[in-house]
Amino acid sequence: MLCKPKRVPIELTRLIFRQQQRQLSSKSSRHSRRTDGRDRDDSYTGKRKQNPEAHDLYLYKSKGQHILTNPRVLDKIVITSSIKTTDTVLEIGPGTGNLTLRLLDAAKEVVAVEIDTRMVEILNKRVAEHGFQDKLNVIRKDALRTEFPQFDLVVANIPYGISSPLVTKLVYGMNPFRSATLLLQKEFARRLLAKPGDSEFNRLAVNVKLVAEVEFVMDVSKRDFLPCPKVDSSVVIIRPKADIPDVNLQEWSAFTRTCFNKKNRTLGAILKQKKKVLELLRLSKMTGSRTETADNGCEYFECSSDSDDSEEGESDEGRLCSSSSSEIEVGLFKEKVIEVLNSEGFDKKRPSKLSNEELLQLLSSFNQAGIYFHDQAKSKNAKNVAFAATDSS
């Protein structure tokens, strides 16, 4: 569907159609769109005739390049972020700099992480024109694969394709920060805001809520972007909690993965399956005590959306366990699992309806009974990113 933005601020119109078009080479791509939201075969050619010097800036869907052009929304994002003049602000995906210029005006410094060299060129030029170059530190890298320097706040209209791993990287990363004001796909924001019992409530919400509070700020229409995306957006503020529960993050991740793999089934149905019992027995024998907390908690949180009722295949570990544990041992272990589930009244409860407090209580009861959770295998990229997760939004 094509739709024209409600309004295109003059600065962006100038930026895209007068200044940048002279500088940028036009690369075509199957997924690229023109910055005016039109298809390549529509009446755009009329504009080119009027301005023969013009080149097109192609915006790539694969990089989530939708430029926010509504000045009121941009201003509201900055105001809501409560930026102090002493703050260093981290911006992921500054694009052509509409938000960056406002951040530079309000903050001491902006660290902008941008993957696209063309955007970096435009950004640097535009920032220099406003005399802000000394306050801007641009890192031309993939935000998921770079270590962020220290920052106080995050304010960003992020590429939606990396929402889940990026939020995870921020809230489970090593950098302490005050808040992150993020423009997200509306559905993704709803999931972050979801409460137990809501249909959107999932593992991502559970894991984020463990360490942070999420607050809704406003919805943003798709027409406020150039080109117009297919989805609406929302702004949320994420504030890391001062006190987080004393739980082993690695085990918590494994536990929530187990529970939310089939979030609408009862815990009894999930945890009393033979293959799950075998897997838990093997892990509990192997662990014997809690695994150490990783330096960087985000390694464990591949917060991909849960596959509501997908079938898990039997793991190699499960098969190994069945051959090395006697039937009696397995039977006794299963009784322990059942005992914990029954003693806490969890047997008939569903993960999608449980609060974090209840989940923490259940995990603690399992541990007290000598039952431990552990991820079977870390993702290939776990060392640096743990971001093998794809966001289904």
Ligand SMILES: C[S@@+](CC[C@H](N)C(=O)[O-])C[C@H]1O[C@@H](n2cnc3c(N)ncnc32)[C@H](O)[C@@H]1O
């Ligand atoms: C939704 S646009 C936002 C542009 C700008 N902040 C705005 O509000 O108009 C997302 C930006 O993130 C950049 N980007 C995409 N993937 C990225 C990644 N993995 N790391 C850093 N930047 C990325 C894109 O090139 C694009 O400039």
